[in-house]
Amino acid sequence: MMRYLIVTVAVFVAVFLTGLSLASYRETFEKEFMLSPWSIAKGEVSACIQCHTSENMEPRIHQHVQEWRGSWHAKNNVSCHDCHGGAPEDASMSMMHQRGFKGAPKDTEIPQFCGTCHIAIQDNYIKSGHGKTFISTGEGPSCVTCHGSHNIQQASMDIINEQLCSQCHTYERAKEMKQALFLVENKLNTIANDLKRLKLFGIGTDMQEKAFFRNHAEYRALFHSINVDAVRAKSSEYTQKLEIIEAEINDSFKQLAFRRNFSAYLFLIFIGLGIVVLLLSKSYEQKSS
Amino acid sequence: MERRQLLKTSLAFLGTTTLISFVYPASKFLVPPKNSAKDTPLTIDKDDIPPGTAKEIIFNEIPMVVINRKGSGFIALSRICTHLGCLVGYDKFNNKLVCPCHAGEFDLEGNVLSGPATKALLRYPLKITADDITIG
């Protein structure tokens, strides 16, 4: 009797204590488990971010970090120093030119700044109407006009819209380009979704993901030439390449269907076996009684 | 008794079917298939690639580059960047391979020099004779 009382009381005490300090422990737990050395929370230990979010800074500087945090760059571990240079781990060297610090680019330097990494895009942009206008006159769209500077999101067709594109000319030309892109972009979206689904089911999508990405990247780079005829001319070529990927994706879906069917067949066989064995068991019971 | 006999027979039949349904996959599992027979070797003339230059080819549906490195001989590397899959290009002025998507750089052995890639480019074996190079 006593034993039960002790054990039951112990259990209740434990549960009671939980109610007492829920909130404070969660914080400690998160600090000790989630933000430990192994989970290098992106940018949290960066000297850049430490200073640029401190109280001494103007609100507009805080905003840069805020915007970056919600960006596609941040999600892919592209941090301050990857674009601006400098040393993120050492506050004293964080803005030194010996560590490659570039600072904020002047307006005219923007294409080169972004083109440090996005080489193919810059190559096409320079040859485009947009690029030539911007470089010769300083007017017209640069990278940040359409993509923003710190709040860069994953590029999509929605960036081509009336509000953005009619700042300098009529929307008609942008609409034409959007239409030219439409079919291939659609296919690209479908493939991206299919690959995500296949991956969830354990299919090895590595090769297809790479093929998808390079076609996607090349097509996007082509767009930056802002040449509707070029885009139209290449569309059938890209459609063909994408159809090869789609065929492989279809094969994978067939593989998944086969797996499901084979498992279903075994499921049914075991139901059958179960019924037969159950009936056999009952017949033995009857015989004895 | 008749019913029990029927049940026993069904059990034997279903049991054997089940056994085969496991033995068949197991036997196929134990003997993996040979790699797909697209392995017809590709031969290139050595003279097509003077020293310091490279030639882009497609072998087994994989885009590759064969480089004639000055002083180190021929090498065949996959052009598929190990970051996200764009095709790297040969930069003959700087003796490296550069990816146009995110500026990943590889040396002429395929090792990562800088950029977002973490793995080296895949390398393919070459057979070199007096006049030509064969892949596969």
Add this chain to the structure above:
Amino acid sequence: MWGKLVHWIEIRIGLEELVNKHLRLFRTPKGANFWSTLGFVSLIAFIVQAITGIMLLLYYVPHPEYAFQSVQTITNEIPFGWFFRSIHNVGGNLIVAVIIIHLVHVFLRVSYKKPREITWVTGVLMFLLVLLACITGQLLPWHQTGFWQTTVTSTIPSFLPVIGEGISSYMRGGASVSGITLSRFFSFHVVILPVFIVALMILHVLLIRRQGLSTSPAVEPEADASPPEEFRREPHLEGHPCFPHFSVKRSFMVMFYFTVLFFILTFFPNLFLPAEANIQADPLLTPEAIRPAWYFLAPYQLIKTIPNDVMGISLVVIFSMVLLFWPFLDAKDAGRNIRKRPMLLSLGLIVLALWAIFTIWGMYS
């Protein structure tokens, strides 16, 4: 033809006598129902894991560079590789469920009382070893899920004072999960743990065969509640022979087990493979929500909610010890009919309910 084969064996080992003694004349008590077969089902589940595990072993490479790729190859390129991998994955979770139900059934039958204490102890030890096998197995595919789950699991002991860091270090073979951890876990999962589990299994089964199955106190009320003072194996004259009556019941439950297994495989093939299980382990990228496997959610949630780390972990350890040695902690003279023991029944039900609550809480927090 069959007769000739049987006769050949009979002359050499006296097959008939063995079959008669151990299968036909070995009688099970009247109350031996389908629940009583769960121990056998656990054995079959273990054998399924062992066989599929050996098949995976033929192609798996236990090195951080190649582990993930080898599992991808098995799943996608080797013919029916997906089949054996999925069975091993789903079976690994099912076996824990079966063992838990078996444990609860034995508890509710109060079968652990004298003279069956050692049977209970070996059983709980096997349960703990199987859980360890699940922990070690999780790391082997070297995907994000397994890597980070192992990181969290191997850090929990470090909260204990004095010995904590040592235990964590021992588990991981270092300060963080690495190739050494993989090798270590691989050897435990494939050799060390199975050897101990099989040894315990042999002891467990030998004891059951020697002592006979326990009666159901509801069906066969005990003559007197005091435990026996000398060895006695009940003849169970009113019960059925083991073969074919009880064997057929066992077979049915095994069929049921496989039915559930293939049901999951057909309709929910990636039930136990979350999205991160398809991404290779990346020590620099922590996934958003690291959660342990369902059977560890309860202790995990308990540790998370109790304010003091040491107390939380100690509670889990104490609970395991209490479970392990329960036959010695239970009141000596109390009977085996749980309907006449409201305190024990409520204790069991409360613990079960708490376990379920913490598990569900852990799933959604």
